[in-house]
Amino acid sequence: MGRRIAFISEHASPLAALGGTDAGGQNVYVGEVARQLAHKGYQIDIFTRRDEKKLPKVVIFSDMIRIVHVDAGPAEDIPKETLLQYMPAFTSDMLQFIQEEQLSYELVHANFFMSALVAMDIKAALDIPFVVTFHALGHIRRIHQGNNDAFPEERIAIEERAVREASLIIAECPQDRDDLINYYHAPVDKITIIPCGVNTEEFYPLNKSVARSLLKLSQDERILLQLGRMVPRKGVDNVIVALSKLKFRDLRMKLLIVGGDADTVNELHRLRSLAEELNVSERVVFVGQKEREELKYYYAAADLFITTPWYEPFGITPLEAMACGTPVIGSNVGGIKFSVLEGKTGALVPPKDADALAAKINSLLRSPVRLREMSANAVRRINKLFTWELVAQDMQAVYEKIIGRSRVVYAKNSGKGERLSL
Numbered sequence: 002m003g004r005r006i007a008f009i010s011e012h013a014s015p016l017a018a019l020g021g022t023d024a025g026g027q028n029v030y031v032g033e034v035a036r037q038l039a040h041k042g043y044q045i046d047i048f049t050r051r052d053e054k055k056l057p058k059v060v061i062f063s064d065m066i067r068i069v070h071v072d073a074g075p076a077e078d079i080p081k082e083t084l085l086q087y088m089p090a091f092t093s094d095m096l097q098f099i100q101e102e103q104l105s106y107e108l109v110h111a112n113f114f115m116s117a118l119v120a121m122d123i124k125a126a127l128d129i130p131f132v133v134t135f136h137a138l139g140h141i142r143r144i145h146q147g148n149n150d151a152f153p154e155e156r157i158a159i160e161e162r163a164v165r166e167a168s169l170i171i172a173e174c175p176q177d178r179d180d181l182i183n184y185y186h187a188p189v190d191k192i193t194i195i196p197c198g199v200n201t202e203e204f205y206p207l208n209k210s211v212a213r214s215l216l217k218l219s220q221d222e223r224i225l226l227q228l229g230r231m232v233p234r235k236g237v238d239n240v241i242v243a244l245s246k247l248k249f250r251d252l253r254m255k256l257l258i259v260g261g262d263a264d265t266v267n268e269l270h271r272l273r274s275l276a277e278e279l280n281v282s283e284r285v286v287f288v289g290q291k292e293r294e295e296l297k298y299y300y301a302a303a304d305l306f307i308t309t310p311w312y313e314p315f316g317i318t319p320l321e322a323m324a325c326g327t328p329v330i331g332s333n334v335g336g337i338k339f340s341v342l343e344g345k346t347g348a349l350v351p352p353k354d355a356d357a358l359a360a361k362i363n364s365l366l367r368s369p370v371r372l373r374e375m376s377a378n379a380v381r382r383i384n385k386l387f388t389w390e391l392v393a394q395d396m397q398a399v400y401e402k403i404i405g406r407s408r409v410v411y412a413k414n415s416g417k418g419e420r421l422s423l
């Protein structure tokens with residue numbers, strides 16, 4: 002029997018449809034990390050909030066992974082900014098499940114600050130150590146979103162407490178680590194950098210013209226792709242403004258925008274109006290939300306993938322693009338400046354700077370040889386550094402360090418005073 006680990010991901014379930022306001026990278030992360038750890042023999046229960054009445058209490062995700070739907074607040078989709086009030090109910094329902102099933106977890110992996118709050122209460126009740134991946138930090142969101150940040154004030158104090166109480170903190174990139182140190186006074190030796198990954202069975206290089214034929218896209222246009230959640234901080238408006246600054250005399254060009262659902266109609270409306278205002282609506286195609294299996298064709302069909310958020314804790318979409326052999330122009334922030342290598346796998350530009358973006362698009366689209374080199378470099382970089390298998394190897398090392406450590410404490414407490422064999 003493998004080690005039993007509990008994942009908590011209060012708002013982000015691996016079963017959710019992606020691309021709306023609140024379902025994105027964290028959902029992918031939790032599902033993929035669990036899947037890879039299951040291959041290594043861990044038994045994983047993923048605790049996530051029941052956001053639909055008809056969801057069963059337990060869903061078997063694979064033979065080693067269960068998804069446990071926790072009753073906490075209304076069984077419907079509600080914005081993550083309003084969920085903190087339901088976390089005490091989350092903890093008690095989770096504790097009840099653990100007791101009823103007589104489960105004993107060796108470790109809890111909390112995802113996001115509200116899950117960290119639950120993990121701290123579970124630790125107090127059952128003495129199970131926890132690690133945390135914050136996915137995003139309240140301080141950083143406040144800096145960039147100011148009054149538009151609707152998370153409760155307590156978020157930052159909860160994150161500070163979690164930094165103190167966690168056995169280890171997973172930072173997703175060097176910027177995330179620096180933010181944890183500078184804004185949360187996290188001790189450097191308590192942080193391990195483990196990036197996000199990409200599923201290379203899902204995203205891989207494909208022939209561009211085949212992908213275009215499948216998607217019924219023109220073979221002789223330049224295609225720029227933007228894919229992700231349609232929320233203002235992703236800076237999709239910046240890409241539209243950059244497009245309006247490009248000279249088209251000798252280049253036929255389209256910008257495809259994939260993502261967005263009923264939750265994000267306001268943002269989509271804003272983006273459409275902007276494209277109209279700037280007279281580029283004929284060149285911007287709002288593709289909408291697409292099935293995950295189709296995304297690789299969009300990445301492969303594009304000459305360039307563009308993502309210019311204001312800030313980015315990690316950013317999985319640039320990895321997916323690179324895995325499909327598509328060079329990336331990204332903001333020089335957060336995880337993107339870690340995953341995209343300037344001049345090698347794409348280019349980095351300052352966020353909110355449409356002139357800089359337009360200049361980069363222009364120069365790269367006019368250098369097909371460089372684009373081909375970047376494409377090959379991108380695929381190599383992904384396979385070397387950013388697969389979920391590699392992420393899980395690092396995660397396993399972290400888990401085993403903590404489980405080993407807590408067993409030593411247990412051994413000492415039980416009078417043996419020596420490390421138990423693992």
Ligand code: UDP
Nearest residue numbers: 019020025026027229230260290316317318
């Ligand atoms: N995604 C998707 N469909 C969409 C939009 C996004 O499947 O319509 C996926 C995307 O492929 C990626 C994830 O959602 O795997 C977004 O992760 P990222 O880290 O880039 O951004 P986040 O959503 O976490 O801010």
